[in-house]
Structures are given as structure tokens and as C-alpha cells.
């Protein structure tokens with residue numbers, strides 16, 4: 647059974663509404679996130695709840711849109727590659743010996 651679900655503006659963000667106009671998910675900042683929730687609902691899955699998580703970069707708590715979303719909006723806006731460079735350091739780089 648499929649439900650009639652729509653992604654509509656909800657305040658400053660986006661949310662999924664059912665055929666009666668009731669909001670059935672949290673409000674997401676990103677349209678894509680709301681669309682993913684609609685897809686989950688249409689597939690008969692429960693919507694993934696957003697959670698308050700600490701930002702992996704600055705430690706601020708923010709409403710995460712899911713496990714993929716571990717950085718607060720401010721850090722993502724500042725360039726989200728800080729997390730990537732915090733990974734294991736490249737070591738054991740081969741040493742090039744003499745060019746002769």
C-alpha cells in the first residue's frame with residue numbers, strides 16, 4: 647500500500663506531509679533530506695529520526711539528519727574537508743633515492 651506523500655515547505659525547512667496535510671516527519675534543512683524520508687515512508691519504512699549529535703569538527707551539538715550528517719552547518723559551510731584530513735596520517739612514504 648502506498649501513501650500519498652508530499653515534500654513541502656515547513657517553516658525554514660522541508661518536511662513530508664500526508665494526504666490530509668499532516669506533517670509526518672521532522673523538518674529538514676535540506677530538500678534532499680526530506681525527499682529521502684518520503685522515499686523511506688513510501689517503501690514502508692519508518693522515517694529516520696533526526697538526532698542531536700555533537701559536530702565531529704567543532705563539537706557543537708546540532709540536529710543531525712542521519713548518520714551521514716556528522717558536521718554542523720557552520721563547519722560544512724567552512725569547507726567540510728577538515729574531517730578528511732583528520733584521518734590517519736600518510737606515513738611510510740617511499741623515499742626516492744638519488745636521481746643518478
Ligand SMILES: [Zn+2]
Pocket residue numbers: 701702703704705706717718719720721722
Ligand atoms: Zn561544527
